Amino acid sequence: MAWPQHFRLRGRRDIQKVFKTGRKFKNRFFLAVSLRNDLGHPRVAIIVSKKISSSAVIRNRIRRIVGEISRAGLSKSLERDISINVLEYEKDKPVFISQLKQLVLQLNAHDQSR
Numbered sequence: 555m556a557w558p559q560h561f562r563l564r565g566r567r568d569i570q571k572v573f574k575t576g577r578k579f580k581n582r583f584f585l586a587v588s589l590r591n592d593l594g595h596p597r598v599a600i601i602v603s604k605k606i607s608s609s610a611v612i613r614n615r616i617r618r619i620v621g622e623i624s625r626a627g628l629s630k631s632l633e634r635d636i637s638i639n640v641l642e643y644e645k646d647k648p649v650f651i652s653q654l655k656q657l658v659l660q661l662n663a664h665d666q667s668r
Contacts, residue, residue: 601640606640628661
């Protein structure tokens with residue numbers, strides 16, 4: 555199940571604002587940028603470029619995997635706009651998924667420390 559519509563970060567202007575002023579978290583596979591919002595819930599954008607795969611089927615599969623793990627792991631009370639960029643995809647899914655879960659924990663921990 556994907557993020558509901560009101561939990562999605564949409565629009566070029568909103569995503570650019572997050573990239574310009576947000577806090578960055580990076581590991582081998584992902585770059586996440588987080589910026590506080592006043593909505594009372596998180597908004598998430600998942601970006602998978604054509605550099606990762608020229609096949610739309612594979613890009614959408616990656617987007618679904620990232621979306622499901624982030625939806626399950628991120629706190630619904632997190633007041634942040636979050637952009638998750640996939641930098642690299644490896645078919646070794648356990649490594650990819652563990653790196654994503656580690657990133658989600660970092661995002662939750664960062665919000666708890668505020």
